[in-house]
Amino acid sequence: MTTEEKLKHFQEICMTDAREKSARMLDDCVRALDAAFEEHKAEAERRAAMQEEAQKEKLEREKNKKLSIGQLDLKREISHRQEELKDKLFVEVKDMLANFMETREYQELLERQIRSAKEFAGDEALIVYMDPSDEDKARRLALHNNVTVKISEYSFSGGIRAVIPSKHVLIDHSFDTKLKEARHDFTFHLGGK
Numbered sequence: 578m579t580t581e582e583k584l585k586h587f588q589e590i591c592m593t594d595a596r597e598k599s600a601r602m603l604d605d606c607v608r609a610l611d612a613a614f615e616e617h618k619a620e621a622e623r624r625a626a627m628q629e630e631a632q633k634e635k636l637e638r639e640k641n642k643k644l645s646i647g648q649l650d651l652k653r654e655i656s657h658r659q660e661e662l663k664d665k666l667f668v669e670v671k672d673m674l675a676n677f678m679e680t681r682e683y684q685e686l687l688e689r690q691i692r693s694a695k696e697f698a699g700d701e702a703l704i705v706y707m708d709p710s711d712e713d714k715a716r717r718l719a720l721h722n723n724v725t726v727k728i729s730e731y732s733f734s735g736g737i738r739a740v741i742p743s744k745h746v747l748i749d750h751s752f753d754t755k756l757k758e759a760r761h762d763f764t765f766h767l768g769g770k
Contacts, residue, residue: 659765667760671734674752678735684714687737690750691722694739697748706738708751 578586677683691705705722706729707715719726729738733751740747 662765663760663763666763667756670756670759674735674756678710683735687711687714687718688722690737691718691724691739694737694748694750695722695724698739698741698746701741701743704740704742706740708733708735711735 687707694705695703703724705718705724705726707718707726709728709732712728715726715728718724733753734756735752736750736755738747738749738751
């Protein structure tokens with residue numbers, strides 16, 4: 578073999594070896610880049626999923642906040658409407674009481690209230706106060722029930738109030754008190770049967 582052939586053969590072997598090394602290095606580099614790309618892609622997907630979840634949570638909180646505000650507004654509106662209806666209802670009740678105070682049943686109610694107060698007082702002195710609008714009934718009730726009856730200086734819309742001075746006890750059967758208690762305890766029941 579000549580020197581030229583030896584050089585050519587040597588060159589071919591070197592070139593083949595260089596090509597194989599280059600191909601292996603290129604494959605290693607491609608694999609490393611593919612691995613880095615997959616890792617980067619997985620990290621980006623994880624970040625995107627976290628961001629998406631955070632946005633979902635934020636939207637859910639905003640929705641709940643708006644829903645709560647809406648519910649509070651509705652409750653306020655319902656409460657306001659109920660108060661308006663309650664006002665109308667109790668105006669009608671007062672009118673009905675005024676009509677009731679003109680009946681015989683009212684006279685009988687006053688007598689029952691006085692008897693109840695006398696029973697409670699026992700042997701103690703009792704002073705019965707009546708509403709100024711019932712002044713015309715006071716004398717008859719005092720005589721009929723054998724009690725001291727006075728006309729109150731201020732109106733309490735009917736009924737009686739009685740005082741047992743020795744015990745510092747007030748017996749309150751006034752319509753004002755009963756109406757206040759009824760109004761305080763009154764609630765609307767919506768829906769249902």
